Amino acid sequence: MDWLSQNNYQIDIKEYMKIPLSTEELKAVLRQLNLKPKDILRSKEKDYIDFVRGNYNNDEELIHFMIRFPKLIERPIVLWQGGGVLARPLENLVNELKQNK
Numbered sequence: 001m002d003w004l005s006q007n008n009y010q011i012d013i014k015e016y017m018k019i020p021l022s023t024e025e026l027k028a029v030l031r032q033l034n035l036k037p038k039d040i041l042r043s044k045e046k047d048y049i050d051f052v053r054g055n056y057n058n059d060e061e062l063i064h065f066m067i068r069f070p071k072l073i074e075r076p077i078v079l080w081q082g083g084g085v086l087a088r089p090l091e092n093l094v095n096e097l098k099q100n101k
Contacts, residue, residue, distance in 0.1 A: 003090065004078075009097070016070050023067055029077060030063075032084045037062040040074040040086060048072055 001013070014021075021029070030037060037059050042048065047069040056062045066072045078087045083100060087093035 001076075003094070016073065020067060020070055021073075023063060026063055026067060026073075029079065029084070032079055033077065033086065035086070037066060040077065041066070042072050042074050045069070045071050 026037075030040070033040070041062070043053070051069065052062075052065045052072065056065060074086055074088060076087045078085055078093050080100075083096070085092050085096040
């Protein structure tokens, strides 16, 4: 976040841990990133291990678990018009922004 501000990028923060995403919002994020739910899944989280692992059969079911347990969504995700990136590590974001300047 500091890096984005220091480099004059406008940022809009969606704190989905405080205000959860809807199913449609998460699907829109995945479409914008061109990723599958498993691509942004934090599979080492306790909630995943305790409640999710082995209990879903498809992407739709995994999305519902990710909505129920938002800690399962990798962060930060940075979106902009026409693109976005999973910004962990930060170099992913820096490289993507340099390519889109």
